[in-house]
Amino acid sequence: MSPWMLPLPCVVLVVSLLGGCAVRSPAPATAPAGEVDPAPPAEASPRVPVPDRHWLPPLFTGVEDEVHYFISRLADRRFVDTYGGAEHPRPWYIAAERLxxxxxxxxxxxxSRLDTADEYELMLALYALMLASQDPRLMARTGGDYVELGRVLSEESNAENRAAAEAWWQRHGWRWQ
Structure with missing residues (x-):
């Protein structure tokens, strides 16, 4: 055995131990004596936290994966954001807008989502269908015909809007069959 072989494991052990001691997690922040941490706001938002709202699965292999993901998020009432500022806040339906x-x-x-029993999901599917049917490449082939909805983003208008979407699908659905 060489005289250098014995110290090498000892050196590795010492370096490992020192390396483990050098990495410390920060101490938790504590309030000074007599102070109490403020309570969270009473009306916590039911929305999804900002990083989660715009999170996308990392392994999209194409637009089909993205479509399936956002279709799966249509019924999620927390998958919204707001725009318009504090004076005029408006909901931004992330999945419907992206679709x-x-x-x-x-x-x-x-x-395929027009048969859902969930009125909220149907409302967003109809809205997304209206937007998607205005794809310029598609409108060039349909002669400018798109899903024209009466009152959008209103669950009360779902039946009327579903009829308009189904009529449009009757005229142009053959393109996807």
Whole structure:
């Protein structure tokens, strides 16, 4: 055995131990004596935290994966954001807006959601279908025909809007079959 072989394991052990001691987690912040941490606001938002709202699965292999993901999020009432500032806050329906931006590839799955029993999901599927049917490439082939809804983003208008979407699908659904 060489004289250098014995100290090498000892050196590795010492370096490992010192390395473990050098990494410390920060001490938890404590309030000074007599002070109490403030309580969270009484009306906590039921919305999804900001990083989670815009989170996308890391392994999208194509637009189809993105469409399936956002279709799965349509019924999630927490998957919204707001815009318009504090004076005029408006809901931003993340999944519906994104499906509308995707356009034509989202249409068949959106049409499949028209049979849902969830009125909220139906409202968003109809809205997303209206947006997606305005994809410029698709409108060039449909002669400018798109899903025209009466009153959008209103559960009370779902029946009327569903009829308009189904009529549009009757005229143009053959494109996806």
């Amino acid at each position: 509308g931006q995707i356009g034509e590839p989202a249409i068949p799955l959106l049409v």
